[in-house]
Amino acid sequence: MGILDKEFSEGNIVIAKTEDLFNWARLSSLWQVGFGLACCAIEMMATSASHYDFDRFGVIPRPSPRQSDIIIISGTVTLKMATRIKRLYEQMPDPKYVISMGSCANCGGPYWEHGYHVLKGVDRVIPVDVYVPGCPPRPEALLEGLMKLQEKVRNESMVKKSA
Amino acid sequence: MKTAEEIFSILKEKFGDSIIELKSDKPVEPFILTAPLEVDKISIYLRDNSELLFDSLMNLSGVDDANGEKVKDENGNEIIKGGNLSVWYHLESTKLKHKLTLKVSTDREKPEVATVTEAWKCADWHEREAYDMYGIIFLNHPDLRRILMPYDWEHGYPLRKDYQNPEFYQGMKVPY
Numbered sequence: 001m002g003i004l005d006k007e008f009s010e011g012n013i014v015i016a017k018t019e020d021l022f023n024w025a026r027l028s029s030l031w032q033v034g035f036g037l038a039c040c041a042i043e044m045m046a047t048s049a050s051h052y053d054f055d056r057f058g059v060i061p062r063p064s065p066r067q068s069d070i071i072i073i074s075g076t077v078t079l080k081m082a083t084r085i086k087r088l089y090e091q092m093p094d095p096k097y098v099i100s101m102g103s104c105a106n107c108g109g110p111y112w113e114h115g116y117h118v119l120k121g122v123d124r125v126i127p128v129d130v131y132v133p134g135c136p137p138r139p140e141a142l143l144e145g146l147m148k149l150q151e152k153v154r155n156e157s158m159v160k161k162s163a
Numbered sequence: 164m165k166t167a168e169e170i171f172s173i174l175k176e177k178f179g180d181s182i183i184e185l186k187s188d189k190p191v192e193p194f195i196l197t198a199p200l201e202v203d204k205i206s207i208y209l210r211d212n213s214e215l216l217f218d219s220l221m222n223l224s225g226v227d228d229a230n231g232e233k234v235k236d237e238n239g240n241e242i243i244k245g246g247n248l249s250v251w252y253h254l255e256s257t258k259l260k261h262k263l264t265l266k267v268s269t270d271r272e273k274p275e276v277a278t279v280t281e282a283w284k285c286a287d288w289h290e291r292e293a294y295d296m297y298g299i300i301f302l303n304h305p306d307l308r309r310i311l312m313p314y315d316w317e318h319g320y321p322l323r324k325d326y327q328n329p330e331f332y333q334g335m336k337v338p339y
Contacts, residue, residue, distance in 0.1 A: 079332050080313045112339045116321040116328050117312065120339045 019158050026069070027058075027153040030097070030146070033068040033088060034061035038075025040102040040136040047139040057146055065091040070149065072142075073128075076104040076111065077119045089126045097153070099145050100128045103135045110135075164261045165214065167193040173214060178205060194264035199250075199276040202267050203303070206282035209254065209263070217254040217263060220283035224251050225293035229324040231271055242325040248274045248297050269299065278304040296322035 016024075036044055048054045048061065062068045065088045077085060089098070100122050103109030108120030122128060129152060132145035165173075171185040174195065181201035187193035197205055209217040231246025252265040269276050278301040279286045290301040291310040298320035301307055309316060318329040328337055 079335060079337070082335055083333060108339060116326070116337075119335055120337075124335055 020154075022158065023154050023156055026095070027150040029058035029060075030069045030149070030153075031058075031060050031062040031067065033065050033071040033092070034063040035071060035088065036074045037077065037081065038104065040074035040105070043136045043139055044072055044074040044101065044142060047142050052139040052143065054143075054146075057143070057150070059146065065089075066093065068092055069095070070097040070099060072099045072101050073105040073122045074101040074136075076109070076115075077122045077125075078117045079119055080117070082119045082122070082125050085122065086125045095156075097129045097149055098122075098126055099130045099132060099142075099149060101132045101134075101142060101145070102137055103133065106131050106133065164259055166261075167195070167263065170215065170261075170263055171195055173212070174205065174208075177208060181205065192262075192264055194251075194266050196266050196268065199267040199269045200302070201277065202252075202265070203277035203279060203281055205265075206252075206279040210282045214259075216256045216258050219255045219257055220252060220279065220286055220289070221255050221262075222251075222253040223279070223286055223289035223293065225249070225297040225299055225322070226251060227271075227297060227322065227324050228268070233325075240325075240327055243271065243323075246271045248299055250276050250293060250299060252279065274299045275302055276300070277302050280305060296320055298323070 036042075046052060048059070059070075065071070069092075071085075071089060071092065073085065089096070100106050104111065104118070105122045108115060108118055111118035112120055119125065130145045130149045132141050134141050137145070167185060167187065171182065174182045178197075178201065181198040182205075183196040183198065185193060185195050209215050226249040228247045228249055229243055231243040233241055234244050236242050247268045248271050249266055249268045254263045254265065256262075267276055274297070276299055278290060280290065287305065288310060290304055291306070291308060293299050294301060294304075294307055295309045295311050308314065312321065313332075316332075318332070319326055321328075331337060
């Protein structure tokens with residue numbers, strides 16, 4: 001859980017497990033790779049803008065994969081792009097997370113049958129933590145996807161490997 | 164401003180047999196069928212003749228007519244033998260305010276069309292796309308490479324009617 005519930009009634013000491021503290025710090029500043037692919041990227045940008053304000057969750061677009069924590073695959077992954085996405089993902093430092101946003105990135109979406117150029121789901125090249133359904137998903141849906149990811153980070157253990 | 168009939172007679176007088184026919188019985192605008200290997204000279208004439216002045220190539224598109232013989236290959240997939248691939252040119256004169264549609268038909272087994280990049284520079288990428296999607300070879304094109312598909316794509320031309328998607332591309336499974 002959070003660390004605020006472990007506060008002493010008086011004084012300014014907080015007791016928490018280092019694990020909780022570290023997880024809380026990590027989940028509160030998930031920097032994302034500044035990267036967008038298609039119409040989902042427009043919704044992602046709307047999520048970043050003032051009305052939905054991704055920044056209140058600590059999500060900042062970082063224009064370098066080497067200093068990012070998450071990558072949001074926001075749009076259609078073509079075969080040509082898939083090799084580049086894999087490379088971006090491999091350039092990110094651990095621990096790293098992937099949000100697959102929208103039908104195209106989840107499973108190919110409307111291109112599932114006749115999309116000769118489309119990879120039918122980004123999970124064929126990189127491991128995905130959270131799938132956000134929608135075509136495209138509304139900013140609220142992406143925010144919920146992010147909160148699901150935060151939930152995952154919150155329950156991670158430094159010694160025990162998460163599933 | 165000239166009608167398609169007037170433009171056809173001007174071209175017929177100049178190029179003779181290279182201008183094959185004017186088709187106006189279709190429910191689209193009338194179009195002129197021309198010879199695929201002469202279309203480069205015709206295009207420059209269309210651009211420069213003071214009565215025509217087609218300074219703008221609005222669009223260039225490839226078409227698979229799929230009018231050949233449908234046969235099964237050794238894997239049981241239906242493929243098309245023979246028939247035509249076509250290229251359509253939509254032209255406009257911004258000075259004289261008239262438009263024209265040109266068509267060339269080429270052999271599906273050896274699809275070769277002369278480039279019109281000499282007349283209109285914008286044809287460069289249009290022709291690369293027609294090459295990428297249909298495999299139409301544009302003779303004397305300055306830079307005939309794939310434009311949309313990966314440069315190392317070896318599995319054919321995806322908008323042909325008998326195209327078969329590959330099972331894998333660079334280790335990634337392609338079908339759903």
